[in-house]
Amino acid sequence: MNAGNVPLFSRRAMLQQSSAGFGWLAFSALASSAAGSAPLDPLAPKKPHFPARAKRVIFLFMKGGPSHVDTFDPKPLLDRDHGKPPPFDLPRVKFAQTGNLLRSPWKFRRYGQSGLEVSDLFPHVGQCADDLCVVRSMYGTNPAHGGALLKLHTGSDVSVRPSMGAWVSYGLGTENHDLPAFVTICPTLAHGGVNNWGSAFLPAWSQGTPLGNASVPAAQAIVKHIAREGMSAELQRMQLDLVGDLNHAYSEAAGRQDALEARINSFELAYRMQSTLPDLQDISGETEATRKLYGLDDPVTANFGRQCLMARRFCERGVRFVQVTHSDAFVQWDQHGDLLKGHSKNAAEVDKPIAGLLKDLRSRGLLEDTLVLWGGEFGRTPVAQGTNGRDHNPHGFTMWMAGGGVKGGHVHGATDDYGYYAQEDKVHIHDLHATLLHLLGLDHERLTYRYAGRDFRLTDIAGHVVHEVMA
């Protein structure tokens, strides 16, 4: 058992090779077994490149593409010229046939000290207006769901690339070794699916851990194989004791090596996991007031409310990146027709929970260093599709941020008079990524990974930090 017998090289090689899912577990065990050597846990918290404004991220992803001109980007001219042909050129590549200008069915109101304009779709979020930094000049490249989701989540709509959560985990590690660095709650499996939280060529320990998926109610969203029906803890303990004995004996017979040692620990850690995660997901300790704040008392908001509450609980426990997806068995926010009904329903499901999350984070002092990001993969056209719908629009749309070092009650950038194209202070998806990393203390040009003969970045060869949004 002397230290000289422990082959350090293969441990290091294995660490570099990665793992899948709860990698931190095996590795923290490994690290502690390496007496005297530097900690080898790849998910140990890492120092950012420069002081961070935000320590963690909650990304509220609205799948399908919420309409910016109906939510956070009021367009009086659209009202005035309703029904007229658009007085501008449409893009070279369009997704569907569209017609004339279509006014928003919703009124906008000014909220808070800042007087930020929010439509009647989001009255609760409106109450948090002074926390919001609304970027009205977002633009991307891909007008189809799949490409746009991949672009937003990974920066590439052509190839399989690491997701932004994976880059953040890779760059910063995690503050809680009993939990993943990156969790995604009820993600959609369509339109890029796993790639939207995958690690691609980054070490697998950086990838997101999904809880359920979009077809699973939040209350039933769990990590796979976390429990076994009809198995008492006592029996499983006895079983693992026997496995442990057999494994120790095998390890001696085969010759001590890291993989075999790590495997022994992996069972112990898995056994512990079986209680850690369910405890975290058990919200019975939350007060009645908190449950109401998130809308858990109303069937319309209960599902998304639970997802938001879970996000807060993960953040409290040091998880670095939490994605919350609003998606049903359809493409939730994708109102090619019947904008009024679809967006009314969608907004009703998320408005209160989102406001609840912002208020709760603020009252717990978490909002200061938690960056909340809201948006979809693109916006929608100000021109009508059919009679009462809107088509995909990646050329100009809105996302907003809150907390984590951004200005509150602030509007950045603008689309044109009708909301088709981003026009003032345009912010590309790459710029958003650069800014997000910057807020976390990471320089997007320095956060690189060498793969297949090239240094890769989340922002590829583009991206400018938008300093104007920072407080």
Place this chain on the structure above:
Amino acid sequence: MSCLIGLLGGVASRVDAAEPDAAGVDFFEKKVRPVLIARCYECHSVEAGKSKGGLVMDSRDGLLKGGDTGPALVAGDADKSLIIAAVRYKNQDMQMPPKKAIPADELKALEDWVAMGAPDPRTAVAVSAPGKSARVIDIAKDSQHWAFQPIRAVTPPVVQGVRNLIDAFIVSRLKGAGLEMSAPADKRTLIRRATFDLTGLPPTVAEVEAFLSDRSPDAFAKVVERLLRSPHYGEKWGRHWLDVSRYADSNGLDENIALGTAWRFRDYVVSSFNADKPFDRFLTEQLAGDLLPSRSVEQRHEQSVATAFLNLGAKVLAEPDKDRLVMDVVDEQIDVMGRAFMGMTFGCARCHDHKFDPIPQDDYYALGAIFKSTAAFSSDRTGAISYWFETPTGSLDDFAVAKSAELALEAKKKEVNAAVSAADKVLKDDARAHAVDYLVAAAKLPPQPTLTEARAVAEPLGLKGEILVNTRVFVAANASDATFSPWHEAVKAGQPDEIAQYYTQLFARVEKTPEPTAKKKAVKEPGDESVAVEEVDKGSAGLSEVEAARKALNDPRGFLALPPQPHLIYPTEVAAKVHRLKDEQEEIEKNLPDLPTAIGVRDSDQILSDLAVHIRGNHLALGKRVPRGVPQVMQVSMRGKTSFPKTSSGRLELAQWLTSADHPLTSRVLVNRVWAWHFGKGIVGSVDNFGMLGDTPSHPELLDWLAKWVMENGWSLKDLHRLILTSAAWQQGSAPKFSEADPENKLLAFFPVRRLEAEEVRDALLHVGGRLDLCMGGKTVPLRNRQFVFNHTSMDATKYDSRRRALYLPVIRNNLYDLFQQFDYPDPAVSTGLRSSTVVSPQALLLMNSALSAEAALGLAGRVKAVADDVDERLKAMWKMAYAREISPDEIGRCRNFLVAADASLASSIGDPAARDGRAWELLCQAVLMASEFIYLR
């Protein structure tokens, strides 16, 4: 400069910038220079060290020379000047500055300046790229890199007592480092190692016994021979090649639809390995099987199926820019071809010269011309989701059978639609019959009610809460509509009773008045969303009160609209019927035969002899044209020159070039792959990268000797396996002997212990549990070709409960089987030469808690109990089945203790002693299967 002057003729004297006139310079200094500094220099100046798009703008020469897309400025002609086009912000694909347009007065200044001949006094700054100096590829120099050098004829070192020449190389390197090889592994270890290595399965008890009792000197050679002849050899080694081929049963990426005919390629690969098809032939078929002569229709089909290799990549199928999509696929093909056969990363040269390897961008587009002359998409099927090309693999009769089977599906679909419409109609009729009641009830709700609030009002009245929610929201949103303004007036006046009265009368009048004719048409959209909308929607303005009311009543999206998922409010028996019919439809659809075709490629209708370089990889920015060709740096060490025919794509010539005996990479990359799959590590560690950033070979002479050897043996892989498995290096023991001299065991002083791969874990569990179905081949993905895996839902319909070998489980991109994910299965969108092998807790969770693990344990318990009644006999049998060895007395003791303790623990929950005993054995078996000895190979 001179050609510019020549072109511009009359204005030439004005652009002769040697002496711009004073007024012009004054204009430039006052109006233009400040704009350029403020708006452009940040990204386009020597001072800022940036020349994005290859353009610098802080010198006159810089502007005139321009960037990647040509001269930025045509003095005297604003409309022809790219900088003016960019700042005008009219072209969506070229707008500068990127953040927002410059103010109108600044734009005017620039336009005027260009129109006046662009007088510009700035001469000081050199135009050459600022900051980093561009790397110039020196093919002659870079071809000195070991991997581009000719394969040497090597004489193996002379080492005493060595029979297998591989050992001569290994032993002599070990000796040089003061090390030696380990003693041979024992026979039990050896047969377990060999059986997994060649077939991916554990040896059976009988196979182990037979080997142990065979005392002949060639006993092990016989085992190897038996395994190489087993059809399961092709399943194991074919799977290695499927990793390289990024094989999958679904597209993944954006639209995850089934690659429902890819399995034909999988089966082709398996049978090619089993037939020991020479690798040069195997390579050629995959790149150009469709272009090879064939002796029979079957052979032609087989060869065409092989070209799936080029078309299996993940594609952005919904990409609306089809030109871009085609180039993305070309890129993927070049990438996978380069990686698989040459260990090169050509993809890097799509946008610029390769940063590390001597692959100029021209070389990339020379290959690009070959693949752009190849069709990956069907030309007669267009739509929002592109159709990949399918090559026929059957007769006309086969097509007819598949077509007629589709009729059955159509019939069932009609039945489903009829049932759904009937059910919806009942709901609609009911809603319409209660139209007044809904409006009355809506008055009791806030404008955006929750479902709970709506239900509380609706249900006592016999109404549907789901419909009432919509009624309330709709009425609120249409307050100014003629039909609904009376409702609002009544509510405002505090007279809700008037609602009933007013609408009862209004709707009665609608019923009495005959209906005018209305036109409808279906509108199809790209994508999957399709809706039927009324052709004309004039709004209710202009209609009579009665017709407006009729329109409101009939509007399927009006105040009586059904909820988005009407089936949720169907009466139970109706819902059950609809569900049953839908299940039946799905079942028919799943089992419907696909057309007898396979994904593949063919030559394009248009053969390109050259292709324009895409500047920065942008298909809209085309540069000079380069003829079809092969990468120059490999050509340096080759004798022949490849020429390309006018009438075909050139894929066949590319394959011939790759398989020619003097190609420096193909055979080296191949033998290194095979070596790595046997030893867990390549002679060149980076099996997919032989370029400048790749690893250097640990045994360069051995690599070259093997590369020559395999070609001289007719590219036979089975011969190569025989050679490797009969070496002492492969047969040595695995006890770790790490040393300062060889801290990573690169010199092979012992055989590396390895964990089973994902498929081996799963197959071994089922095999030892007696549940594995060893039936081979055929379609196994339960989806029709091009059927959505998820559509827009996230419901995962893919099942992994088949008992056939893991090779045949669906490989779903974007959502891999969880056992595969946890045990390091490669990303099926990316070509992978060597898998990683990790140890993480989710693997433990899966073995502790999954149904698969429980099923295997149950199976093993059954087999063990059938052996004998005696506990010790059972335990002995269990050890032989699971670990291929005898159990030790200590292990018997531990197992016995476990059985006793488990029995005690189960006493409270299971009364029947026999059932309790059965459960205890199950748990014991599971523990044995979870243990490292089962999952690891020594």
